Amino acid sequence: MPLIKLETTINAPIEICFDLSRSIDLHKISTAKTNETAIDGITKGLINYDEFVTWQATHLGIRQKLTSKITAYNRPFHFCDEQIKGAFKKIKHDHYFAAKDNIVLMTDDFLFESPFGIAGHVFDNLVLTEYLKGFLIKRNQVIKDYAETDKWKQLLL
Numbered sequence: 001m002p003l004i005k006l007e008t009t010i011n012a013p014i015e016i017c018f019d020l021s022r023s024i025d026l027h028k029i030s031t032a033k034t035n036e037t038a039i040d041g042i043t044k045g046l047i048n049y050d051e052f053v054t055w056q057a058t059h060l061g062i063r064q065k066l067t068s069k070i071t072a073y074n075r076p077f078h079f080c081d082e083q084i085k086g087a088f089k090k091i092k093h094d095h096y097f098a099a100k101d102n103i104v105l106m107t108d109d110f111l112f113e114s115p116f117g118i119a120g121h122v123f124d125n126l127v128l129t130e131y132l133k134g135f136l137i138k139r140n141q142v143i144k145d146y147a148e149t150d151k152w153k154q155l156l157l
Contacts, residue, residue, distance in 0.1 A: 006136055020152060023156070
């Protein structure tokens with residue numbers, strides 16, 4: 001299974017970074033190009049442990065739904081969301097946060113697997129890994145932008 005590992009340095013308090021990362025509203029902002037909309041479960045605000053959200057979006061020209069659930073939660077250091085329903089065979093996204101001198105290292109471990117055996121494996125390696133990596137980098141840049149400016153107050157206050 002492909003693993004995408006990203007590290008993003010953010011000059012902001014760890015609690016703000018953690019909460020922005022689980023903000024449904026910020027996710028919608030960061031994924032405007034794919035028209036992601038929360039249609040079931042937690043559809044606004046902050047998602048918490050054992051809660052789920054169903055997203056509807058268009059990726060690679062295909063409209064789809066994906067439901068994920070928060071399966072681990074230790075504020076403000078870690079949470080994990082996992083696909084419980086959707087097009088993938090598996091998605092597990094661990095979000096880690098570590099702070100030193102008001103600088104946060106946000107680490108994403110994004111593990112995924114497409115269905116369809118060998119064909120899915122080839123698609124993961126040729127197309128999907130880079131697509132998802134770009135998707136996550138964009139999302140992290142939005143989190144960083146909101147956390148390092150007063151924009152976070154629009155979503156968290």
